Amino acid sequence: MKLHELQDNPGATKRRKRIGRGPGSGMGKTGGRGIKGQKSRSGVAIKGFEGGQMPLYQRLPKRGFTKPNRKSYAVVNLGLIQKFIDEKKIDASAAITEDVLVASGLVRRKLDGIRVLAKGDISAKVTLEVTGASRSAIETVEKAGGSLTVTTAQAAE
Numbered sequence: 001m002k003l004h005e006l007q008d009n010p011g012a013t014k015r016r017k018r019i020g021r022g023p024g025s026g027m028g029k030t031g032g033r034g035i036k037g038q039k040s041r042s043g044v045a046i047k048g049f050e051g052g053q054m055p056l057y058q059r060l061p062k063r064g065f066t067k068p069n070r071k072s073y074a075v076v077n078l079g080l081i082q083k084f085i086d087e088k089k090i091d092a093s094a095a096i097t098e099d100v101l102v103a104s105g106l107v108r109r110k111l112d113g114i115r116v117l118a119k120g121d122i123s124a125k126v127t128l129e130v131t132g133a134s135r136s137a138i139e140t141v142e143k144a145g146g147s148l149t150v151t152t153a154q155a156a157e
Contacts, residue, residue: 071112073132078140079120080106081128092124098131116148 020031033040048055081101084090089104098114101107107114113131118140126146133148141148 073113073115074107074109074111075115075117076101076107076130077117077119078122078137081116081126082120082122082124085124085126092126095127095129097129101130122146 019027022028038044048057084104084106085092098110101114115132116130116137117134118136122140122144128148129151131151133150138148
């Protein structure tokens, strides 16, 4: 295969519909908008408009709340940590801190900290120091003979 032979799978891309390009195109003149009426004009936003009646989306009460100071953690699964140890990207004999996880490329950035979850298995005896961890993750690491310490005041959930 050469560079000039590369092409998409058949049907993967669709040609753009060129509207208002003459009668031969089948989408000329009115451009698929029909004749006259509000929807044929430009600058019309009619989706939520109900003829002067208060629109449904404004009649219903607002729900929910977004916490402005919520914490956002980078999530790591135990199975991935084990995979990186097997590939020699992380040294299991030394303590594995958040900086080590970032340096190895397992996590792109720390955000408000790194939280370890128990998806996957870990067989290596590791010492993990992270911002957060699930209870099952702590149990799994201790069962493998290692230790998982949650560094900040936030306890394990």
